[in-house]
Amino acid sequence: MSESEIKATDIKAYLESHPEFFAEHPQLLNQLKVTSPKGQLTNLTTHQLRILQDKNQVLNKQLNQLIRNAQQSESLMNRLVDMLTDLTGVSAAHYLTAFVEQLHERFPSEHTRLVLPEGLAGDNRHDDLIMMTAAIRQQFSLFQMKTEPLAGRLKSEQLNSLFGEQQIGSAIVLPIGNQAEFGLLAFASQEEDKFPPNASSDILQKLTGVLCHYFQQTHSGDETQVMS
Incomplete structure (x- = not known):
């Protein structure tokens, strides 16, 4: 198969069936270029780091919301207990x-x-x-x-x-x-x-x-x- 006959789907299928490929060829990570949401070219390692940072931000927001919900629930429960105590x-x-x-x-x-x-x-x-x-x-x-x-x-x-x-x-x-x-x-x-x-x-x-x-x-x- 010539280089012109290789399709993107073939590359994708190969990489999916060989997940260890980039571990065996780490130098390629810095050579590959991807497009950011703003259209800027960046290497794959930087792109992956940005994705991880974005995911961490989302997870941190979710964690902070869970903490706020837990604090609010604890406050409400304390108020309920105080109310029942006063009504005794x-x-x-x-x-x-x-x-x-x-x-x-x-x-x-x-x-x-x-x-x-x-x-x-x-x-x-x-x-x-x-x-x-x-x-x-x-x-x-x-x-x-x-x-x-x-x-x-x-x-x-x-x-x-x-x-x-x-x-x-x-x-x-x-x-x-x-x-x-x-x-x-x-x-x-x-x-x-x-x-x-x-x-x-x-x-x-x-x-x-x-x-x-x-x-x-x-x-x-x-x-x-x-x-x-």
């Missing part, structure tokens, strides 16, 4: 009021709502503790079929039913109990990226778990199914 000595009669106040202190957001069916609030009173309405029940009937929180840029009808006419960029709504039998817990912000769709909500779901346990202990005989 609160009487059942005022537990929900204290719970909402703790939400404002430990998990602040521009808007917070604890939505409960009639009869579950007892003597608890707070501006952000509201009763389930027909409008809210209709807008969040999807929790009859799903247990995952609803987050992101919610429909205006859904936001209005919970927060009224407010400037809201993103929100998250979590069901309390199976099929939201004990109501809803909702947070909203003017920031569009504070509650993005599919965001991790493990800590917030633990909050609904705490509420669910409270209602199961204090209303174990009730047959309430708020979203039905």
Whole structure:
């Protein structure tokens, strides 16, 4: 086969079947020329070094993001533990009021709502503790079929039913109990990226778990199914 008959695919196939080729001929690494993304010619060794540097930068960014996420998760968990500690000595009669106040202190957001069916609030009173309405029940009937929180840029009808006419960029709504039998817990912000769709909500779901346990202990005989 003449040199003119050798194709790039032949060279590629040969090198793939002989991965030791450049180890046996290292001098070629400095002779080969490749084109950079900017169109500049550089030798293969320099090109490989640049690729490794780019990959390291990407890996460092990913590592730093993982570290930030871990620190944030640890901070949220610590806040949850502190919140539960502070609620330990609160009487059942005022537990929900204290719970909402703790939400404002430990998990602040521009808007917070604890939505409960009639009869579950007892003597608890707070501006952000509201009763389930027909409008809210209709807008969040999807929790009859799903247990995952609803987050992101919610429909205006859904936001209005919970927060009224407010400037809201993103929100998250979590069901309390199976099929939201004990109501809803909702947070909203003017920031569009504070509650993005599919965001991790493990800590917030633990909050609904705490509420669910409270209602199961204090209303174990009730047959309430708020979203039905």
